[in-house]
Amino acid sequence: MIKKYCLYICCLFMFFGCKKDDNLVWNSQAGAYFYTEAFDYVFIKDSLTYSFAIRPQQWNEDTVKIPVKITGSPVANDRTVNIVANAGSTAVEGKHYRLLPCVIKANSFIDTAKILVMKQPELLTSEVSLSLKINNNSDFTDAVKENSKYLIKINNIITKPANWDNILVGFFGVYSKTKYRFIIDVTGIYEFNYLTPVGGVDFQFYLYIKQILKDALTNYNNSHGPLLDENNNPVTFPN
Numbered sequence: 001m002i003k004k005y006c007l008y009i010c011c012l013f014m015f016f017g018c019k020k021d022d023n024l025v026w027n028s029q030a031g032a033y034f035y036t037e038a039f040d041y042v043f044i045k046d047s048l049t050y051s052f053a054i055r056p057q058q059w060n061e062d063t064v065k066i067p068v069k070i071t072g073s074p075v076a077n078d079r080t081v082n083i084v085a086n087a088g089s090t091a092v093e094g095k096h097y098r099l100l101p102c103v104i105k106a107n108s109f110i111d112t113a114k115i116l117v118m119k120q121p122e123l124l125t126s127e128v129s130l131s132l133k134i135n136n137n138s139d140f141t142d143a144v145k146e147n148s149k150y151l152i153k154i155n156n157i158i159t160k161p162a163n164w165d166n167i168l169v170g171f172f173g174v175y176s177k178t179k180y181r182f183i184i185d186v187t188g189i190y191e192f193n194y195l196t197p198v199g200g201v202d203f204q205f206y207l208y209i210k211q212i213l214k215d216a217l218t219n220y221n222n223s224h225g226p227l228l229d230e231n232n233n234p235v236t237f238p239n
Helices: 002-027 166-170 177-187 205-223
Strands: 033-034 046-052 063-069 079-085 097-099 102-104 110-118 128-135 148-155
Touching: 033 128, 033 177, 046 063, 063 079, 063 102, 079 097, 079 110, 110 128, 166 205, 177 205
Parallel strands: 046 148
Antiparallel strands: 033 063, 063 110, 079 102, 079 128, 097 110, 102 110, 128 148
């Protein structure tokens, strides 16, 4: 009899314990986070630098896109991610940037946060920062704390690409601002992170681009004289 009574008590605890856990599952709210693993193929980032200096010179604004992913399962209706600027940001809303609505579409688990960035005269000599974070709302929480913040730096200053010395130097030679500007103007490309499907450097692509640049430089030099960089050295590309 005592054994049967103990078994009955244990069953009651298991029943109410499972019921409590079910409530926790059903009442838990979905989360949203910046999906930083999607950037630059193999590099995990929680920040980026946007420079108007390496974009076409006629651009006065552009849209920065950051993947946003959710925890939990997709649902049958659109949901809004509450992305706001942190108080420590030096970028001014309406002047340097504007946050566009971020909506996770129905039946989707990933979408894109869009931030409109704007060119201003002071960006020629200084950089502003926009620190973003995901705040809780009725649709999502900031479930993945380490991925709930993202930093965007905005300037109009030509800066050396991070992969120049370990990849690009072999194709384009010694870096200079003038050379980088020439590359952008000729190719329209300002980010060179091209990899093969298996993850290696796409040599054929870079060799093709280098030949285009060499031909364009020959044409420029024949028409205008030698192209000199900011250090008064002739711009050249390796053979």
